[in-house]
Amino acid sequence: MTRVEVSLVVLSLKSLISFLNPHPLPPLTSPMARNSLFALLLFAAVATAAIAAIADDDDILIQQVVPEAEAEAEDHLLNAEHHFASFKSRFGKSYATQEEHDYRFGVFKSNLRRAKLHAKLDPSAVHGVTKFSDLTPSEFRRQYLGLKPLRLPANAKKAPILPTNNLPKNFDWREKGAVTGVKDQGSCGSCWSFSTTGALEGAHFLSTGKLVSLSEQQLVDCDHVCDPEERGSCDSGCNGGLMNNAFEYILQSGGIQREEDYPYTGRDRGSCKFDKSKIAATVSNYSVVSLDEDQIAANLVKNGPLAVGINAAYMQTYMGGVSCPYICGKHLDHGVLLVGYGEAGFAPIRFKEKPYWIIKNSWGESWGDHGYYKICRGRNVCGVDSMVSSVAAINPSNQ
Missing domain, CATH: 3.90.70.10 (Cysteine proteinases)
Structure with a gap:
């Protein structure tokens, strides 16, 4: 399973949960509740197995399924320095001065937030770190x-x-x-x-x-x-x-x-x-x-x-x-x-x-x-x- 496919699995799981369970489930004695819960558990098992198959650092970088909870998102950005190092290695990026490096790191973090926004507005696609993640939007356009x-x-x-x-x-x-x-x-x-x-x-x-x-x-x-x-x-x-x-x-x-x-x-x-x-x-x-x-x-x-x-x-x-x-x-x-x-x-x-x-x-x-x-x-x-x-x-x- 590719990185993108795994990301789609995770997005599908989130959508399935909201689709099948927009409100709290009725008591588990209800046949509908039991069927819905079974479907959720089955899908969660598949998604978990897929994620476990791509556990190395590089996959964590490229996967970038952006969390929905703001607190979780901030925790995610705490690892931005590690992700930036992986980004530089993967795409062969280097910067002439420490000042330029620090500036590009700031841009990179901003683009993580942009990817999160894009993931919310465009949920059927996967958005994350690309070779353009150290460019500002205006630099990218130009x-x-x-x-x-x-x-x-x-x-x-x-x-x-x-x-x-x-x-x-x-x-x-x-x-x-x-x-x-x-x-x-x-x-x-x-x-x-x-x-x-x-x-x-x-x-x-x-x-x-x-x-x-x-x-x-x-x-x-x-x-x-x-x-x-x-x-x-x-x-x-x-x-x-x-x-x-x-x-x-x-x-x-x-x-x-x-x-x-x-x-x-x-x-x-x-x-x-x-x-x-x-x-x-x-x-x-x-x-x-x-x-x-x-x-x-x-x-x-x-x-x-x-x-x-x-x-x-x-x-x-x-x-x-x-x-x-x-x-x-x-x-x-x-x-x-x-x-x-x-x-x-x-x-x-x-x-x-x-x-x-x-x-x-x-x-x-x-x-x-x-x-x-x-x-x-x-x-x-x-x-x-x-x-x-x-x-x-x-x-x-x-x-």
């Missing part, structure tokens, strides 16, 4: 969130309405070979470029049958496309951009190179080194998908992975599970890739069999669910349905 806070142009081409009556219950482009491995943008706000290449990699696979990793660095260095009707909309390397602007750049420039021919550096201080003789893929057309979630699913199934904007408020502390927060803004600040959807049981138990989207992120495999994020479908959670684009690639053999 370094890792790079989607321009703009709306899609009013004249953007709309994707055609597709039939939705025969959509599969579960779908995942990873299983069909259309998704490259998880990449890492580093501390550069270039998420938009990874969302762009991910969508085009999938489209190129559908067009040619070949999966090719495409160059984000070309977009960071060379793409400065703007929406002429909106000020501040230009793609700006590590300072943000928009996926549709990037699709337009690839269309205008004639194509994009392979990752291996134009490798990623995570910096935007270099000059454009685009070599047209090494084009690996190009854009045929791109379009904006309807806000309707069935249409998003239909376009995903037919056209490949989709470029998506999202509000990343809960992603700094996310470790696994399905994120379905009670409260989340619709302000989009992060570009990601929608690769599939599913429907499965997850904690708390009352939310079982709830549908979710499968999101590929660009923060490396050590973040989230091996680099992926699951967020529930059905009500535009965190604005995930608000900015969705589909792209088609040209098959060179047909030119």
Whole structure:
């Protein structure tokens, strides 16, 4: 059983107790009370066995199931120094001065409290210590969130309405070979470029049958496309951009190179080194998908992975599970890739069999669910349905 699964067990136990026993049980002579008590004891035994299986210090750090009682929470933070040492070891963190170390320790403790809050507001996911736990929220936004806070142009081409009556219950482009491995943008706000290449990699696979990793660095260095009707909309390397602007750049420039021919550096201080003789893929057309979630699913199934904007408020502390927060803004600040959807049981138990989207992120495999994020479908959670684009690639053999 993985750390995340154990955390979900604990969350499920808490939810089961509140669900089955919102009020004191009637006397144990009541059949209902005996059945409820038996269910609670059985579930508690399973949870206890699972927790016992992950008792080492590192698992205690990563598990971080935040206690509900404030007194218990304060006791938990008393061990923060030990947790911080484990965090530094696990993620290879070091600081130049003692002053910087002490400052980051304070930030780390604040993020433990944030994880506790996120766990309460987003109980179907697991929140805790991640590789970003020594960053303030503003540092995190500046370094890792790079989607321009703009709306899609009013004249953007709309994707055609597709039939939705025969959509599969579960779908995942990873299983069909259309998704490259998880990449890492580093501390550069270039998420938009990874969302762009991910969508085009999938489209190129559908067009040619070949999966090719495409160059984000070309977009960071060379793409400065703007929406002429909106000020501040230009793609700006590590300072943000928009996926549709990037699709337009690839269309205008004639194509994009392979990752291996134009490798990623995570910096935007270099000059454009685009070599047209090494084009690996190009854009045929791109379009904006309807806000309707069935249409998003239909376009995903037919056209490949989709470029998506999202509000990343809960992603700094996310470790696994399905994120379905009670409260989340619709302000989009992060570009990601929608690769599939599913429907499965997850904690708390009352939310079982709830549908979710499968999101590929660009923060490396050590973040989230091996680099992926699951967020529930059905009500535009965190604005995930608000900015969705589909792209088609040209098959060179047909030119």
